[in-house]
Amino acid sequence: MTHARGPLFIASIATAGLLLSACGSQTGGQAVPAADPTSETTSTATSTKETSASKSAPVVPAGGDITAPGSKLKVGERAVIPITVGDKSGTIGVTVTAIEAGPKEDLAKFGDKAKNITPFYLRAKVENLSGTDLSFTSIGLRGLGEDGKGTGVIISGDTPKCDSTSAPRTFKAAGETYETCVLSAAQDGSKVAGAEYNRGDDYVKTPLVWQS
Structure with a gap:
């Protein structure tokens, strides 16, 4: 499986609504x-x-309508999303399967920058619905606080318990799946309570949101 590892980075920001740094009909x-x-x-x-x-x-699978921008979903529910990356396009199913708090020790490699920060893991399952070649594509998720806004922490990278992966070489047929994890974080005492998908023209201004 291909790993989409980014540089380790963490920063606390005072303002809310910040983007997580992680990588039509x-x-x-x-x-x-x-x-x-x-x-x-x-x-x-x-x-x-x-x-x-x-x-x-985008190729829409039989019996599956594209999930409208701005839709609110529960963790465990699947969104049907059109995707275009370079010359590859198709339709994927994205299910945020869990939003988990991790131990602070998982951020040890960030050093002092991780002081007063708690990691959270956004776990997702991705399915090829259109049956087109979507190998090596990836998704991006942003962690949201309990108020539905950004947590005020920008973080990227991987930990031993949260490995951000892109689609494997075999992600070319309908029904193929893979799992990935996006590292998020919040100030100690706060939590990540939701996940946001804001890629693609339709979802930039009106993202999809999964709530725990």
Whole structure:
């Protein structure tokens, strides 16, 4: 399995709403022949435009609708998300399976920067729903406090109990899955109570949120 390891980094920030440092519907149609050349040209152009749009639209698995931006989910519930990375595109299922507090000792390698900081682990299961080649792609999650905002701590890296991984080479067929973990943190006495997905144009301003 490929590991998407980033540099170790941790910082406490006074303001809330900070990003964690961690690493359209389908269209289609068929032109209807028109009675005059002008209409026929318009219909042909429309058909060409729609065909182009269909090729770039995410592949939605049968029986699975894309999860609307801004949706609120419970930990354990799956979101269906379109993904495009470089020339790869398709649809994945993302399930945040757990939000766990870790022992402070797990941050020992951060040194004094980890003083008064408690680690939290955002664990997720990712499934290939579209059956397209999504090997080596990855997801990003941001930890949220009990108030639904950022925790005020930016952290990246891995610990022995939280390994951030990208999709394996075999992540090319429908039904393939892998599990990953995103390291988050909060000031001592506070907690990470939710996880946010804010990648892709549709989810940047209106993220998906899982709540424990």
